[in-house]
Amino acid sequence: MVQNNMMKTIPPSSDQMLWAVRKNQSSTNAADSEIDSYAIHWFNLAPDRGGGRKERSRIKEALTEVSYASAQPLLSDKLQFPSFLRTVYNANYEVFALAQLVKHFNWTWVGIISSDSDLGRSGNQLLTQEIEKNGGCIAFHETLPIVSSMASVFRIVDVVKKSRATAIIVYCTIENLISLMEEASLHNITDKVWLGGTSWTISSDFPRKDILITLNGSLGLAAQNGKIPGFKDFLYSIRPSISDDLLTKTFWENAFHCVWPANETFPALPEDNIVWCTGEESLDSIDPNIYDVYNFRFTYKVHNAVFAVAHALHQMKNCVPGKGPFKNGSCADIYNHRPWQLLYYIKNVDFNNTAGERIFFDANGDVPLNVDILNWQLFPNGSNGYVSIGSFDAAAPRGQEIKIQHNKILWNSGHSQMPVSVCSDPCPRGHRRATLQGEKICCFDCLPCSEGEILNPRDDSECIKCPEDKWPDSTKEKCLPKPIQFLSYDEILGSSLACISVLFCLFTFSVFCLFVVKRKTPIVKANNRELSYLLLISLMFGFLCSLAFIGRPNLITCMIRQVMFAVIFSVCISVILAKTITVVMIFSATNPDSKLKKLVGLRIPIYIVPVCTMVQIILCIIWLTSAAPFAEFNMAAELGKIVIECNEGSKVLFSCVLGYMGVLAAISLLVAFLARKLPDTFNETKFITFSMLVFASVWVTFIPAYLSTKGKQTVAVEIFAILSSSAGLLVCIFFPKCYIILLHPEMNSKQYITGRNVRYRGT
Structure with missing residues (x-):
């Protein structure tokens, strides 16, 4: 029948379908015209057209083979129903469309209400499998008995109210649903989204308006709305004078709220209150919600069934003897064929209908799933309608089956x-799902990923560790390259230490200039002026060697900085040792009883610095040649x-x-400590100590x-120790x-240094 959103309209008779086919016969293509002729002939032979009894019987057999409305799954069983096909x-x-619809909106916690029938039980089982395969879970499953039971209705409504599931799939017929919706409307359940199939989503049979309020915003599936060229014009052209049809x-x-003059059954009313029908009223003035000439759903399926038979007859007629599909290449006689012969051709039709849609049957005699997705909307004026918001096409490429226009949806x-x-x-970001014991997989707790881990993009229930050279971003969603760290001149710590080093070097240089x-x-x-010069120069280089520790380490700087530090400080300490021994030997030269007096002439301090320094240089050469320091990424x-740092190579060396x-340093400290009390006015060993x-x-x-x-702070500590010492x-x-x-300056005299000026002894 013609599909109507709000009210049922007159069904299309064979005349109506025949007129639409004839209107389509304007094609100049000979093959298309012949197919249209077969479609017209098929309608002319229909029982209500008065064709020959034998031909009517044969076509009747064909009619039983192609259905336009029977969706019962059992009919796909070709062992029981080998000659059944449907459009x-x-x-x-x-079920697949409903499961994809749930997945599209990311509804993972879904309730199912199904009728207690074969269709309801099989639908529930398939729905559960598909939803769980897509990563969802079933919050509850309730069964509506075929025979109305208010106890079951009360229980189901209570479950729906208490459940956290917002999306409820109702897989049942309108007869089972009415009592449930009445009870749901009494409890004012308006925070749920009801989803259903074609069995009830386009029905206008709900008796109470509050049910429509409860169902407002619901989503449902409906048979595809197709286009039949010329059919709308025909429906607008219908006149009672053309069709002597009581309906x-x-x-x-x-x-039109009028009365036909010949209608004797109409209640007697005052003639002034009667609006008489003239038959010239305009059908296009009627609200499309009442007389819908745009949405042809099951009528469209009838249209496809007619042309499937017409194409089968056309192929049968064009069969070439010897190349036919039957035994020995034979063909069927189009005027005297058997039903199984026509069935063969119908099973194998593959054509584009007048709307451009491809029509064919699979091995089970079914057509691919292609449905419209509707949104039940309640308008401010109290009326309601089904608004098409998208479609589901099972023949589309994988992942593109469902298309939805979200801006059209009213929740x-x-x-x-x-x-x-x-x-x-x-x-939240950076947290993994932790399944709760005894709960379904959709019910979980959230635990943060550990340090150095990110959430697995393919499995949000586990975290994966970043590669060694990478680190998670702030949201722990991806691994980013680790920032490279070293003590550089661009940061405050590095630049401050460099400035201090240079300032101390300049201060030492000023002392050197003063000397x-x-x-x-x-x-x-006093105490060997040359050694003082050498010590000051060594200290200048000692301050400057700390600069080698600042900046990005490389092979050269790693080899130079520790060796430079070791050699320079060995020179400094050996100079101090030489100065200390010089003081001791000078005092021994003035003391006739000293046993060291004999060593004064050997000028031992002159050899201390080069000998002690050479020993350190030899150690450094052995170190560099056997296991030299190198830069490494820590x-x-x-x-x-x-952290880029210097690996010292051989820890032993x-x-x-x-x-x-x-x-x-220990020898210098010991010698200086022992000589600290030598009786001299300016005893340098005290300061050396x-x-x-x-x-x-x-x-x-x-x-x-x-x-x-750790890291650059280690280098900063070493620089600080160098500068401090x-x-x-x-x-x-x-x-x-x-x-x-x-x-x-008055103290800078020989008398003060030797202690002969009594006046300065007390200072």
């Missing part, structure tokens, strides 16, 4: 936006960062280099600090001399 899809196919006159009276008053139907809210200018004064000449030093400096105590304290403190830091030597040894040279 409407198998009802079980709706036409009855429709005319209901549509129920309980939802201003697209509803959400989930058991657990989606996990050069005052080189002939007693206080400069992935584990700091979380989320790659590196320890020997540092240990040798420690031995020199203080300087070596500072030096030792800095490097003893450096060891735990160095071991407890160098500054300690500079201040403790040279500050007293600079103080006398600049502020008390």
